[in-house]
Amino acid sequence: MRRTMPQELRPMLLAPDWYQGMEEAEPQGRCMAWYDLVADRYVLLTVGAFYDGEQTVVGSMHCQCMYLQPDDRCCPSQRFQGSLEEQVARARDWLLWMAHRPVDRMEWGGVTTEYRFADDGVGISASGCNALRRLPPRQVVRVPTRVL
Known part of the structure; x- marks a missing residue:
């Protein structure tokens, strides 16, 4: 994940040791990356990417509890499958797309x-x-x- 993330989003990645054991499935998944979208000094939206050992889910996150909100109308979650590299690339592209939406x-x-x-x-x-x-x-x- 760290190698494929563009420089502007690298600060949103979690510490390297967080990713140890990512290949093991977890029921809720683990957050791979997240950020707050800010305008006019206000946090408008928190988004992130979670990996559960099989698939990656991206979407809106609760800004304090840091869990995905799959039914959020402004930013419904999406699921990516395939190789881990493919999932990371699609999550990266989605995070970049969200960061640059007008x-x-x-x-x-x-x-x-x-x-x-x-x-x-x-x-x-x-x-x-x-x-x-x-x-x-x-x-x-x-x-x-x-x-x-």
Whole structure:
């Protein structure tokens, strides 16, 4: 995993000794890599890749408990099978894709905002008045994101 991960995502990998014994199956799997997607100083989404000894699962993670949330509407999990090298490559590609997806901030004024993926319009995070968000936003801004 470490050798195939692009430089920009290497800090998201866990310590090398964490990967010892990865070939042994575990019921919940082990986290291979994870990161927080950040915009405007806010963590919008935590994503990661887990390996259970047979397959790799990528998707949204609970930001505090660090487990996968397979039914998350903004980022449903995906499963990869094949050789370990193929799974690592597909997980790497997925993590890179998520890190570079464009994000829009929709503003209605005050504290009512919503962040959405610009490529498909799927909502990531929202705050403020739900009733206002039923109206067209006052402003839509493409925001830069980064990974932590």
